[in-house]
Amino acid sequence: MLQVLHSRLKQGYKTIDFPDAEPALPEKFLGMPEINPAKCPDKCATCLSICPVDAITQKHKHLFIDLGRCIFCGKCRDICPKQAITFTKDWKLATTKRDDLIISSHTKEKKFNPNPDIIKLFGKSLKLREVSAGGCNACEADCNVLETIGFDLGRFGIQFVASPRHADGILVTGPVPQNMKVALEKTYNAISSPKVVIAVGACAISGGIYRGNEEVNNGIHELLPVDLYIPGCPPHPITILDGLLRLIGKIKE
Amino acid sequence: MKGEKLLHKLTDKFDINFGDIPKRDNDDFREAVVASLKNKSRIGAFFGHLLANNNVDIIAILIPENKNHIEIIRTEICNSYHAITHDIPSAHLFEREIAEQWGIFPEAHPWLKPIRFHKSYRDSHNFFYDPDKTEILPSFTDFFRVEGEEIHEVAVGPVHAGIIEPGHFRFQCYGENVFHLEISLGYQHRGIEKALAGGPDKRSMHLIETAAGDTTIGHTTTYCKIIESLSNINISPKADAVRCIALELERLANHTGDLGALAADVGFLPTASYCGRLRGDLLNLTAYICGNRFGRGIVRPGGVAFDIDELTALNLSNRLLTIFKDLKNAINLMLDTASVMARFEETGKLSKNMAETLGLVGVAARACGIDTDIRKQFPTKIQTKFPFNNPPVCKTGDVYARAYQRWFEIQESMEFISKLLKEQFDGKLIEENWELQPNRLALSLVEGWRGQICHVAITDNNGKFACYKIVDPSFHNWTGLAIALRNQQISDFPLCNKSFNLSYCGHDL
Numbered sequence: 001m002l003q004v005l006h007s008r009l010k011q012g013y014k015t016i017d018f019p020d021a022e023p024a025l026p027e028k029f030l031g032m033p034e035i036n037p038a039k040c041p042d043k044c045a046t047c048l049s050i051c052p053v054d055a056i057t058q059k060h061k062h063l064f065i066d067l068g069r070c071i072f073c074g075k076c077r078d079i080c081p082k083q084a085i086t087f088t089k090d091w092k093l094a095t096t097k098r099d100d101l102i103i104s105s106h107t108k109e110k111k112f113n114p115n116p117d118i119i120k121l122f123g124k125s126l127k128l129r130e131v132s133a134g135g136c137n138a139c140e141a142d143c144n145v146l147e148t149i150g151f152d153l154g155r156f157g158i159q160f161v162a163s164p165r166h167a168d169g170i171l172v173t174g175p176v177p178q179n180m181k182v183a184l185e186k187t188y189n190a191i192s193s194p195k196v197v198i199a200v201g202a203c204a205i206s207g208g209i210y211r212g213n214e215e216v217n218n219g220i221h222e223l224l225p226v227d228l229y230i231p232g233c234p235p236h237p238i239t240i241l242d243g244l245l246r247l248i249g250k251i252k253e
Numbered sequence: 254m255k256g257e258k259l260l261h262k263l264t265d266k267f268d269i270n271f272g273d274i275p276k277r278d279n280d281d282f283r284e285a286v287v288a289s290l291k292n293k294s295r296i297g298a299f300f301g302h303l304l305a306n307n308n309v310d311i312i313a314i315l316i317p318e319n320k321n322h323i324e325i326i327r328t329e330i331c332n333s334y335h336a337i338t339h340d341i342p343s344a345h346l347f348e349r350e351i352a353e354q355w356g357i358f359p360e361a362h363p364w365l366k367p368i369r370f371h372k373s374y375r376d377s378h379n380f381f382y383d384p385d386k387t388e389i390l391p392s393f394t395d396f397f398r399v400e401g402e403e404i405h406e407v408a409v410g411p412v413h414a415g416i417i418e419p420g421h422f423r424f425q426c427y428g429e430n431v432f433h434l435e436i437s438l439g440y441q442h443r444g445i446e447k448a449l450a451g452g453p454d455k456r457s458m459h460l461i462e463t464a465a466g467d468t469t470i471g472h473t474t475t476y477c478k479i480i481e482s483l484s485n486i487n488i489s490p491k492a493d494a495v496r497c498i499a500l501e502l503e504r505l506a507n508h509t510g511d512l513g514a515l516a517a518d519v520g521f522l523p524t525a526s527y528c529g530r531l532r533g534d535l536l537n538l539t540a541y542i543c544g545n546r547f548g549r550g551i552v553r554p555g556g557v558a559f560d561i562d563e564l565t566a567l568n569l570s571n572r573l574l575t576i577f578k579d580l581k582n583a584i585n586l587m588l589d590t591a592s593v594m595a596r597f598e599e600t601g602k603l604s605k606n607m608a609e610t611l612g613l614v615g616v617a618a619r620a621c622g623i624d625t626d627i628r629k630q631f632p633t634k635i636q637t638k639f640p641f642n643n644p645p646v647c648k649t650g651d652v653y654a655r656a657y658q659r660w661f662e663i664q665e666s667m668e669f670i671s672k673l674l675k676e677q678f679d680g681k682l683i684e685e686n687w688e689l690q691p692n693r694l695a696l697s698l699v700e701g702w703r704g705q706i707c708h709v710a711i712t713d714n715n716g717k718f719a720c721y722k723i724v725d726p727s728f729h730n731w732t733g734l735a736i737a738l739r740n741q742q743i744s745d746f747p748l749c750n751k752s753f754n755l756s757y758c759g760h761d762l
Contacts, residue, residue, distance in 0.1 A: 028544030136466025148529035
């Protein structure tokens with residue numbers, strides 16, 4: 001007993017101040033990409049062909065990046081001869097609409113359109129059932145970590161629960177293999193309405209690197225009505241936390 | 254051909270002309286594989302490769318104990334062959350995989366069922382399914398059943414109570430007591446090997462990074478060694494060092510997380526919460542090197558994409574020291590607590606003999622006293638200079654041994670990283686230009702944090718992958734968990750499961 005108390009004193013207080021203070025992100029962290037059209041050379045399109053997930057498109061000489069597909073590998077930045085694409089350290093990537101994930105050089109400020117109904121219903125308490133459907137255990141690990149003392153998800157009234165019957169919503173990771181489709185739908189149906197659906201990671205949003213494989217469903221976008229998209233491969237825990245807090249109105253601005 | 258043994262010395266890189274691997278007839282193949290495996294070698298890979306005539310080459314890569322060479326045995330099969338599982342139980346999942354992927358019937362296989370639940374990769378050869386008639390549903394198959402008045406069956410999953418990957422577990426119980434556990438996976442099947450064939454292309458590297466996302470460094474290093482073998486390029490000592498550091502950081506983070514999870518599963522919350530936090534801190538060290546907590550982007554064919562310069566090394570050293578102090582405190586607290594030890598000791602026990610029979614690898618094997626470690630057997634140049642010499646510390650094969658072995662390996666890795674961070678290594682980070690040679694077979698082995706990772710690639714006439722085989726350590730070890738559960742309380746399943754902590758996606762691919 002004394003040893004437990006002694007060790008508790010030694011380990012100290014470790015919960016981060018986020019969202020009151022800026023989070024500590026790694027120096028080389030790749031967050032929100034930025035496109036500079038002035039630098040983008042005409043008839044170049046090298047970034048389009050190198051992108052492993054075909055996240056970059058070009059319309060009328062304007063580049064668009066689909067964050068729902070992007071795995072933040074940074075290859076487009078590295079290949080660009082004129083440094084027209086850069087990655088900022090902005091961790092705020094989550095959106096409520098699929099289309100809002102597509103950014104271009106026109107994107108002044110990324111939109112987050114909160115749903116007032118969700119805030120009203122779940123603003124003070126949100127219980128989530130996590131379903132890993134083909135996730136590689138990276139998105140899963142970064143959801144798990146939110147429950148540790150470092151992030152202490154519980155202080156915001158959010159908790160991962162053991163049964164869909166206890167849940168207000170479902171959080172899905174992975175591209176949804178054909179072999180997980182039925183289990184995912186059953187879990188979704190076991191949650192009573194009204195309920196929220198959250199897609200975490202490029203795989204759950206669009207299929208990610210597995211997009212187009214006949215063994216998967218290209219994510220949950222066409223299977224379930226998604227309320228929150230959190231892009232990344234995997235998203236940094238701060239990006240996930242930020243998205244969840246915006247969804248329930250605990251981060252405004 | 255008969256009786257002749259072809260042993261190939263395995264150094265950092267390994268590839269040979271595919272055509273130079275002699276083809277044995279089916280019986281001779283079987284005899285050679287069984288003889289080798291009975292004589293203390295273990296399976297690296299055992300897989301099928303489709304030939305132009307629609308037959309399938311079955312290739313066995315065998316790793317003799319404590320030697321620095323491997324054995325490759327090959328035969329051509331059209332429809333069926335006599336299974337080796339009866340003689341060599343560790344082959345049982347491999348033979349089921351071959352049956353499922355290529356529609357080949359391993360005659361007299363004692364427990365022949367699908368493992369990933371997908372249609373065959375070979376036209377007009379479907380062993381398990383008629384693709385026009387049956388809808389393939391995961392775990393819709395026979396399960397071993399114990400019958401009796403007071404016997405009951407417990408089915409768990411695919412969706413589990415925690416944030417973990419999906420899998421189905423079927424227990425045959427007598428009261429609390431588990432007679433038998435059968436594990437049925439395949440829910441995570443994303444078609445990685447099929448998508449890699451025809452590559453390398455722009456997706457290949459990233460498919461490998463997510464083969465088992467918690468083992469990104471392990472799998473990417475194994476893949477890159479394949480590319481380097483096939484294109485005959487050498488990586489610099491500097492690149493080798495960065496890879497070795499990243500590999501040990503991955504081991505540290507995962508072992509720490511596992512020890513915390515074990516504490517949580519016996520309700521010892523102090524260590525559970527400290528280790529949960531410390532695991533994050535260790536992942537952040539990898540992120541300090543490359544920006545990503547799982548090491549995405551560090552290891553690339555020809556070397557590494559990120560350097561650890563003097564300043565980075567110094568900062569890493571200091572942060573590692575702080576983490577280690579807290580970690581030591583957290584683990585010792587757990588190991589000194591009698592109520593924790595009472596749950597760990599004698600739970601989920603496997604004998605050394607059983608572990609060898611099942612062909613276990615990595616932590617689970619070492620916890621039974623089997624001295625197997627790719628870092629010792631086939632070290633890279635850096636691992637030769639800074640060797641991992643220690644034998645396994647436990648022999649009891651229970652949850653305690655698997656926990657204590659992890660703590661021991663954490664200390665080993667800490668020491669290894671600290672030594673490397675003090676040194677300067679020369680050479681360029683990455684050799685970006687490479688081209689694969691046609692018609693070769695390449696093989697690489699890496700000791701990931703779960704155990705032995707084996708990749709095999711065969712190139713076609715154009716130097717593209719005709720076949721890419723991934724064997725995650727979990728593929729060897731899932732049966733170990735099933736057998737460890739026999740005669741345990743079903744309530745100890747989470748604890749036993751955590752003590753193995755195997756990958757679902759690494760198995761399902």
